[in-house]
Amino acid sequence: QQQVKQSPQSLIVQKGGISIINCAYENTAFDYFPWYQQFPGKGPALLIAIRPDVSEKKEGRFTISFNKSAKQFSLHIMDSQPGDSATYFCAARMETSGSRLTFGEGTQLTVNP
Amino acid sequence: DAGITQSPRHKVTETGTPVTLRCHQTENHRYMYWYRQDPGHGLRLIHYSYGVKDTDKGEVSDGYSVSRSKTEDFLLTLESATSSQTSVYFCAISESSWRQGANYGYTFGSGTRLTVV
Numbered sequence: 001q002q003q004v005k006q007s008p009q010s011l012i013v014q015k016g017g018i019s020i021i022n023c024a025y026e027n028t029a030f031d032y033f034p035w036y037q038q039f040p041g042k043g044p045a046l047l048i049a050i051r052p053d054v055s056e057k058k059e060g061r062f063t064i065s066f067n068k069s070a071k072q073f074s075l076h077i078m079d080s081q082p083g084d085s086a087t088y089f090c091a092a093r094m095e096t097s098g099s100r101l102t103f104g105e106g107t108q109l110t111v112n113p
Numbered sequence: 114d115a116g117i118t119q120s121p122r123h124k125v126t127e128t129g130t131p132v133t134l135r136c137h138q139t140e141n142h143r144y145m146y147w148y149r150q151d152p153g154h155g156l157r158l159i160h161y162s163y164g165v166k167d168t169d170k171g172e173v174s175d176g177y178s179v180s181r182s183k184t185e186d187f188l189l190t191l192e193s194a195t196s197s198q199t200s201v202y203f204c205a206i207s208e209s210s211w212r213q214g215a216n217y218g219y220t221f222g223s224g225t226r227l228t229v230v
Contacts, residue, residue, distance in 0.1 A: 006155070034218050043203050043221030044156070089155055099144060099207060100171070101219060103156040 003027055004092050006104025013111050019077040021107045023090035026071065030092035034101070035064065035075050038087045047088070048075070080111045116140040119204050119222035126229055132191040134225050136204030138184075144207045145187040146219065147171075147179065149200040156203065162187055194229045201226050 005024045013019045023033075034049035050057045050064040050073065057064045063076040077084055090104040116139040126132050136145060146161040148171075158171030160179040168179050176198060178190045191198055205219035 009153070036218075041223070043205075043223050044219075045221070046218035049218060100146070100158060100161060102158075103148075105153060105155040 003102050004090060004104045006090050006107060008107060009105065010108045011110070013080045013109065015080065015082060015111055015113050017080050017111075019075075019080045019084065019109055019111070021075045021088055021090070021109070022072065023074065023104050024070075024072045025092050027092070027094065028071070029094050029096065030102075031095055032093040033064070033066065033073050034091050034093070035062075036089040036091065036103075038089065038106075044087075044089055077109075080109075082111045082113050085109055085111050117204065117206055117220055117222045119202075119225050121225060122223065123226045124228070126194050126227070128195060128229055129193050132194050132227065134189045134202055134204075134227070136187045136189070136222060138187075138206045140206055140220070141184060142206040142208050142220075143184075145181065146205040146207075147177075147187070147189045148203045148205065149173065149198075150203060150224070151200050159189065159202075191227075194227075196229050199227060199229045 003026050007022050035047045036044035037047045038044040048059050048062050048064055050066050052068050055066050061078045066073045088107045091101040093101050118137050120135045144163055147159040148156040150156050157173045159173055159177050160171055162168045162181040165181055180188045202225045204222040207219045
């Protein structure tokens with residue numbers, strides 16, 4: 001039972017383009033939505049996160065857009081660079097369940113030079 | 114990786130043998146987690162711990178057990194390894210609560226690549 005659905009599975013973008021990754025969730029008890037970035041051979045690392053009382057959060061070239069009514073959130077990477085090539089995971093947290101994170105399936109992003 | 118280490122980094126084992134993976138943290142964080150990562154499935158929670166000797170099951174706990182006798186160590190044991198347990202295993206840690214305005218999140222180890230032949 002996948003409570004967080006992520007798409008697309010893979011994404012190829014040209015340098016300077018915008019990368020968009022989407023996630024949808026089912027459980028309205030989720031109260032925090034982080035994104036993780038993972039490079040080959042490494043563990044995932046926290047990239048940016050948002051709470052459901054905010055519709056957008058921006059940190060540098062990375063922006064999360066959050067639509068509470070649609071139960072969807074997305075990651076936008078502006079001016080994508082080859083160094084952004086990695087696997088991205090969205091996640092959702094339910095504080096009442098021991099602060100566990102439920103992850104999406106992951107998106108492999110390739111930014112061509 | 115920010116005070117969390119996993120060992121071993123790679124392991125090949127035979128079907129039916131027990132295997133123990135170790136996660137060690139120096140951050141004194143309360144929560145520790147074991148995830149497995151498989152293509153198309155993302156990261157799935159196996160077990161987690163919310164304190165010494167306090168553990169609970171995740172979504173894919175069958176065939177796995179855990180122990181936490183000290184704050185800093187969280188062990189994952191495959192009781193009798195099967196080929197379906199071939200995967201990359203990640204340990205993660207987190208603080209007990211997140212501070213207002215701060216980005217809350219896990220800190221992950223570098224993973225253990227386990228192959229069961």
